[in-house]
Amino acid sequence: MPNPLLPCIFANLPAVFLAGAKKLQKMKKYIVLSILFILPITAYIFFAMSTNYFQPLPVLTPSVAELDGFKDLDGNPVQLQNRITVLGFFGNNLEDHRAYAYNLAQKIYSKNHEFKEFQFVILLPEGTQEQAKNIEEKLKQIAPTDAWFFAFGPNEDISRVFQSLNSNLALDSNLSTPYVFIIDKERSLRGRKDDEDAGVMYGFDSSKIAEINNKMSDDVKVLLAEYRRALKKYKSNREI
Numbered sequence: 014m015p016n017p018l019l020p021c022i023f024a025n026l027p028a029v030f031l032a033g034a035k036k037l038q039k040m041k042k043y044i045v046l047s048i049l050f051i052l053p054i055t056a057y058i059f060f061a062m063s064t065n066y067f068q069p070l071p072v073l074t075p076s077v078a079e080l081d082g083f084k085d086l087d088g089n090p091v092q093l094q095n096r097i098t099v100l101g102f103f104g105n106n107l108e109d110h111r112a113y114a115y116n117l118a119q120k121i122y123s124k125n126h127e128f129k130e131f132q133f134v135i136l137l138p139e140g141t142q143e144q145a146k147n148i149e150e151k152l153k154q155i156a157p158t159d160a161w162f163f164a165f166g167p168n169e170d171i172s173r174v175f176q177s178l179n180s181n182l183a184l185d186s187n188l189s190t191p192y193v194f195i196i197d198k199e200r201s202l203r204g205r206k207d208d209e210d211a212g213v214m215y216g217f218d219s220s221k222i223a224e225i226n227n228k229m230s231d232d233v234k235v236l237l238a239e240y241r242r243a244l245k246k247y248k249s250n251r252e253i
Contacts, residue, residue, distance in 0.1 A: 104189025
């Protein structure tokens with residue numbers, strides 16, 4: 014025997030579905046409104062926290078010696094003051110450091126050389142100019158070398174500048190090391206105070222691709238960002 018309630022149930026189905034659809038539509042509306050409200054607040058909090066907790070690259074040694082008396086391949090003086098510098102010491106046998114120069118050019122220099130006050134300076138003894146010219150020609154195939162300087166000076170001046178870094182590293186008998194150093198505009202050596210592998214990290218081993226590509230690349234980015242932020246703040250204050 015047919016159930017007498019079935020016609021009533023089927024008759025009410027459209028109304029039930031319509032009510033459910035309206036409820037679902039209303040829920041979607043609230044979800045969209047919630048997202049539109051919460052997302053900007055979340056983004057603001059994120060950027061505010063990144064601003065407040067921005068950590069500059071630590072200063073390890075202040076007052077690194079200026080490059081007095083050093084001249085580049087064109088005979089022009091070079092300096093550290095008012096420049097962000099990657100400083101290297103490749104010694105008498107520059108050919109032995111050819112691969113290190115290419116590592117640095119590809120992983121660090123090519124990405125940052127357009128930053129106005131950024132430079133690479135490789136200190137070399139007098140008499141190594143021809144070696145430097147040969148390597149510079151190869152470097153030009155990676156990036157323009159307008160901010161890469163091979164600088165030449167007496168042996169004692171190379172030792173003087175290196176000693177002023179006050180690091181835990183040493184030059185070999187050829188006045189060379191695979192390590193390179195990050196120097197800020199105020200001639201302070203920047204590095205890591207609590208590196209997970211080295212502890213205090215004064216320089217970066219250019220013979221190790223992973224160290225250059227990861228640690229050094231990150232630290233250069235941090236220092237450049239530090240100066241970009243300072244410049245923006247200065248411009249903002251001037252506008253006020």
